[in-house]
Amino acid sequence: MSKSATISSGPKSDSRTLGLPKETLLHWYDDMLLIRRFEEKAAQLYGMGMIGGFCHLYNGQEAVSTGSIGAINPEDYVITAYRDHGLAISKGLDPNKCMAELLGKHTGTTKGKGGSMHFFDREKNFLGGHAIVGGHLPIAAGVAFAAKYRDEKRVCLCFMGDGATNIGEFHEALNLAALWKLPVIYIIENNKYSMGTAVNRSSAVEELYKKALAYDMRWAVVDGMDVFDVYKNVKASVDHARATYEPTLLEIRTYRYRGHSMSDPIHGHYRTKEEVEQLKVLDPITLLAEVLKEEKIATDEYFEAAEKRIKKIVEAAVEFAETSPEPPLEELYTDVYLP
Numbered sequence: 001m002s003k004s005a006t007i008s009s010g011p012k013s014d015s016r017t018l019g020l021p022k023e024t025l026l027h028w029y030d031d032m033l034l035i036r037r038f039e040e041k042a043a044q045l046y047g048m049g050m051i052g053g054f055c056h057l058y059n060g061q062e063a064v065s066t067g068s069i070g071a072i073n074p075e076d077y078v079i080t081a082y083r084d085h086g087l088a089i090s091k092g093l094d095p096n097k098c099m100a101e102l103l104g105k106h107t108g109t110t111k112g113k114g115g116s117m118h119f120f121d122r123e124k125n126f127l128g129g130h131a132i133v134g135g136h137l138p139i140a141a142g143v144a145f146a147a148k149y150r151d152e153k154r155v156c157l158c159f160m161g162d163g164a165t166n167i168g169e170f171h172e173a174l175n176l177a178a179l180w181k182l183p184v185i186y187i188i189e190n191n192k193y194s195m196g197t198a199v200n201r202s203s204a205v206e207e208l209y210k211k212a213l214a215y216d217m218r219w220a221v222v223d224g225m226d227v228f229d230v231y232k233n234v235k236a237s238v239d240h241a242r243a244t245y246e247p248t249l250l251e252i253r254t255y256r257y258r259g260h261s262m263s264d265p266i267h268g269h270y271r272t273k274e275e276v277e278q279l280k281v282l283d284p285i286t287l288l289a290e291v292l293k294e295e296k297i298a299t300d301e302y303f304e305a306a307e308k309r310i311k312k313i314v315e316a317a318v319e320f321a322e323t324s325p326e327p328p329l330e331e332l333y334t335d336v337y338l339p
Contacts, residue, residue: 034313054263
């Protein structure tokens with residue numbers, strides 16, 4: 001397949017065509033449901049004034065994190081921007097530590113000093129959580145360079161929003177990744193609006209995957225509301241990177257059901273209430289549940305039990321966070337570069 005040829009997704013996949021075991025599919029459902037309920041609780045706590053600073057929720061984009069991280073190995077790397085809660089949970093970060101970080105507690109993923117936008121876990125190879133738009137894209141190239149230099153068969157998934165494709169670092173990172181053949185998969189989570197400006201009003205090229213053509217890089221367009229389509233395309237890109245060290249750019253088209261951040265109204269002035277409600281028909285959790293029922297993998301009883309099980313996990317995370325200590329004053333000077 002030529003570098004500029006799309007990875008054809010063909011007809012919508014299901015577990016039978018992909019050969020996925022029942023246990024994997026049920027894990028995916030639980031993972032996506034946990035992300036949704038975690039984010040709903042985070043929104044509630046933010047409204048109560050228990051979470052400070054910025055807070056960007058992942059509601060609607062769960063299939064992207066679950067399908068993508070389902071296609072890699074635990075030793076592979078994940079790096080992302082500030083909408084990082086869902087990806088952190090899919091990568092295996094402890095929900096207790098994630099919730100504690102949101103509440104600024106010392107038991108959080110970055111000792112309560114990073115907050116919503118800076119989740120991090122070295123043991124899980126989850127490298128952030130980066131607040132500067134596009135700033136992490138060259139870092140991902142560096143991570144992939146290190147893996148290649150050490151002759152490791154590791155890959156790096158680098159997630160970004162659609163707005164980051166207009167940033168200078170995007171082009172610098174893709175150019176180097178293609179030039180040096182680095183095992184990094186750049187994933188655009190195209191939720192259509194960046195902060196609040198439609199793609200067709202902010203990018204001269206509305207079909208964002210075409211930006212890979214300037215660097216002779218492999219690309220694909222992916223249905224981000226379909227966890228199977230996400231998994232299949234990311235898996236193909238990962239397998240190719242392991243074999244050749246060549247990068248891929250994926251435009252995963254998804255949608256967020258909340259505002260850009262908790263400081264924004266859900267609908268804002270850039271989209272209508274009717275649009276949000278209409279696209280809830282494509283809710284990735286509901287779509288996966290329908291497949292599981294159709295293939296007789298899960299029943300309504302399973303989904304009811306999952307709700308109760310996930311609710312307990314989220315409640316336990318909140319209790320853990322609320323009862324955890326604040327960072328001590330001397331923590332202010334640790335893990336900080338002082339010239």
